[in-house]
Amino acid sequence: MAEKYVLSKDEKKMLNKAFLYSMSTFMAFNQVVMQGQSFGMTIWPGINMFYKTDEEKREAFSRNANEFFNTHQIGQGLIGGIVIAMEKERAEKGQLEATAISGLKAALMGPLAGVFDSFFFNCVRVIIAGVCIGLAADGSILAPLLFLVLYGGSLLVTKYVLLIQGYRYGVSLVNMAFEKGIVPLIMEACGILGAVMIGTLIASNVTINIALAPEINGATFALQDIFDGIMPGMLSLILWWVCFKSLQKGMSPIKLIFIIMAACVVLAFFGVF
């Protein structure tokens, strides 16, 4: 393993700020980028510290803030730390491409969400709640306070520790990669990981259910069944590919959002959804 990286005073300050911003996980949650806005703010202190010009800062911030991001809030701390470390290398050496950052982000958020969801929701919270429910039976005010401190506190502390450690290991690992000259190879590997996880996210998060079932000569054609018969979820994949192609051709994501919403409401009016 790479040797431990020692944080400077400024870096500590920057990471503390990042932690405060990272609390906004659910503040500006939406169906388009989910926690993307919050993630952008989490790594903003890092971007602000390492990039020199305003134009570079603008590019790095918008790249991170406008992308899809969704994981458990603690995963946000860990991924945030690693991404800040990568942005640091990108800012200082300029060899690390944005592709690797986005790829790694996409690769990590799904699995980490699964791990932390089951650990904190199904294990830690159940144990702490169990203890506190017992205490609360006679109306003791201690119960809710204990729950707040133990459960809320454990979440925040874990997030903070993982943010710091993610950054430290991130920096030393990226340094090692540079010394060995394997950065382009790692970037390719990140791209593969990210792409596979995007496929998984399309399968699990993009849902299209067509209610339309026209009756022709007494036979009902449930369109959804027909599409599922050909290939389950094919509509999601098609939607992804069409949207991606239109973005490539220069369509703005802003327009795309309005088009999808308008199309859905209009189609629903005609009974498609």
Added chain:
Amino acid sequence: MTQALIVALTYYFCQCIDGIVGFQTVTRPIILGPVTGLVCGDLTTGVIMGAELEAIYMGISGIGGVVASDYRTSTVVGVALTILSGISMEQGLTVAVAIGALLNAVTPITNALKAFYQPLQTKTANEGKVKRFWIQMWIQMFAFNYTINTVILFLCVYFGSDAIGVAINNIPAWILNGLSAAGGMLVVVGLCLTTQAIYSGSTPFWVLLGFVLAKYLGLGTLPIAIIALVIAYVIFTRNYHMQELEKKMSSSANGGDDFYG
């Protein structure tokens, strides 16, 4: 009037705290119950009821964004009505469940509002105005995230959920259907932006692999990530050896004679 206002504001206030600190702790019944009790003037009942509700809803956490039952409304309405109007806890919960169902019915509207807000944020981020971006996140939380729910909660407690239910049922179904269909699809925009960022010639095939593993083989994200990691590692080591080989070849080509002894 005051009753309804207290219930609605407690709900709004606790939701906002969770929005700011982001730890999904304050809206758990075991804390929300005592807070409601405190506001209504009977802390002990709040603690006891909160704990009972926590036991009921312990297993529910809304994994993957799907909330099976609205434990927040249940807690606020159940506790407040029990203390303020003296009905039994069971009666309070019955009222709460009806209100929770109404709130779930209007969720697509809230989601649509939040999605409508995203283009503004995209634009602000593209302009590099980070401070404004941050302020607008706060505005979204205070203005959009919980407002509709809070208003409906207030109206339900004030006028009774039957009257409000009739009003909500009068919203044309196609609007709600369309908005919730859009909610299921909009995430594709965010995913496409990520795709664009990592795109190379082979990307579509890897995406297809992930899709097939999740959809057809029904694997969870962790096993898929491990499979992807193995593949990425194999490709990485192969490329690494190739690179080393190239280095060796070029250095021996320079050194010429040594290679053949």
